[in-house]
Amino acid sequence: MNTRFELQELVTFARQHSGFYASHFADIPPHISSLEQLPVIDPVEYWKGSHDLDQWPVLTAPLNDALVFKTGGTTSAGRFSLFRREEWQTLVTDFGRSLGAQLSAGDRIANLFFAGDLYASFIFTHDALAQVETEIVEFPFTGHIDSNLLADAIGRHRINVLAGIPAHLLSFAAWLEQNDRSLEGVTALLYAGESLFDAQLHRLERVFPNARVASIGYASVDAGFIGASHRDCALGEHRAPEGHGVLEILDEQTGEVIEECGRIGRLVMTNLTRRLMPLIRYPVGDRACWRELPGTSRRKFALMGRCADSLRVRVGILTLLPQTIGETVRRITGSDDWQLVIEQDGAMDILSLHWAPDALTPANAEADCTLHSALIKDYPLIEQLSADHLLTLRIRCCTVQELARHPRSGKRQRVLDRRVYNGSGQERC
Numbered sequence: 001m002n003t004r005f006e007l008q009e010l011v012t013f014a015r016q017h018s019g020f021y022a023s024h025f026a027d028i029p030p031h032i033s034s035l036e037q038l039p040v041i042d043p044v045e046y047w048k049g050s051h052d053l054d055q056w057p058v059l060t061a062p063l064n065d066a067l068v069f070k071t072g073g074t075t076s077a078g079r080f081s082l083f084r085r086e087e088w089q090t091l092v093t094d095f096g097r098s099l100g101a102q103l104s105a106g107d108r109i110a111n112l113f114f115a116g117d118l119y120a121s122f123i124f125t126h127d128a129l130a131q132v133e134t135e136i137v138e139f140p141f142t143g144h145i146d147s148n149l150l151a152d153a154i155g156r157h158r159i160n161v162l163a164g165i166p167a168h169l170l171s172f173a174a175w176l177e178q179n180d181r182s183l184e185g186v187t188a189l190l191y192a193g194e195s196l197f198d199a200q201l202h203r204l205e206r207v208f209p210n211a212r213v214a215s216i217g218y219a220s221v222d223a224g225f226i227g228a229s230h231r232d233c234a235l236g237e238h239r240a241p242e243g244h245g246v247l248e249i250l251d252e253q254t255g256e257v258i259e260e261c262g263r264i265g266r267l268v269m270t271n272l273t274r275r276l277m278p279l280i281r282y283p284v285g286d287r288a289c290w291r292e293l294p295g296t297s298r299r300k301f302a303l304m305g306r307c308a309d310s311l312r313v314r315v316g317i318l319t320l321l322p323q324t325i326g327e328t329v330r331r332i333t334g335s336d337d338w339q340l341v342i343e344q345d346g347a348m349d350i351l352s353l354h355w356a357p358d359a360l361t362p363a364n365a366e367a368d369c370t371l372h373s374a375l376i377k378d379y380p381l382i383e384q385l386s387a388d389h390l391l392t393l394r395i396r397c398c399t400v401q402e403l404a405r406h407p408r409s410g411k412r413q414r415v416l417d418r419r420v421y422n423g424s425g426q427e428r429c
Contacts, residue, residue: 019057070118096131098228112164147175167316190216285310305417
């Protein structure tokens, strides 16, 4: 594929048919020779007005022939991602064909992703598996299946591959441990939606002793197909999907394009298959670094956690929206000084909300309790994950000086991801 020609065509189409891109590219010459000539999208501006799909200025055509999915939050608060049907088919075809690298002929796969409420993961995986060129069998259970029924079905039908989000796989593993069961016949665990960490891997190893653990691939309902998972990829590593999109890693402060290995920046995607809802230099919300030299075919990269300015944060099956959390903090405390900190203790995620009042007083303890209750009301999954010993929520009143800032820019970081990602110490090319 002539990527430069495709890029020019996409830019011209977007600026002619999308009000957002007409404004976004107003100062850009009609013809471009590289992505670096184009401004990076500000996600806040991109999603502004997206609650009204008939008036959203990003779209290039009326909402007539499309699929609509939710990208995060509740149905009322979340954003929506739209695909023309042929765009969706291209997405699942490209992703499905990449899945052949992780599957073998005769594999029997339990699809344990979640369905309903406009979530895409189950439908996406089901449609992608239908495009795998190897002969396989899919068992479309969804993530709502009872653990006892699932364990029995795995044995009865000789299912050897489980595909799902890490939090659900870990919850199932905890149930197996509690019931003194292990599943030796499972040979692969394919995960997506969140990273897996060392302590969590140990838990999985105890009940799936013969299973290798790998990413099913890296995709999001807004940005599309971002990275393919091959057998030579360590956990957290993926390969750029040639022909589907163009990946860049940019310095988080200067916006400089990073080409060297091991240097971490924010991951930016230009999707070459989306026309209804174009994504041109769109920050996907993750940090990453290159693992291979420039010019390498399907260049390998490693995910290194969420960006501090990400519009959404995944903790297991929980999707947090920092913007709405900030509104909750301001409503309850009157403070705009706050920070989300994500850490880990063994297999448990620790989510801490730090906020700074004008003055430290005994009344702040009551605000802590109110914030705790408000977050659980906004995110009911917190209670489920807490009951499953997968998450601890902490609210802490602190001083402004205790809120972490970026070491280079001095800017306050709304989200501080302190989890240690697999392979984070590897810096090779």
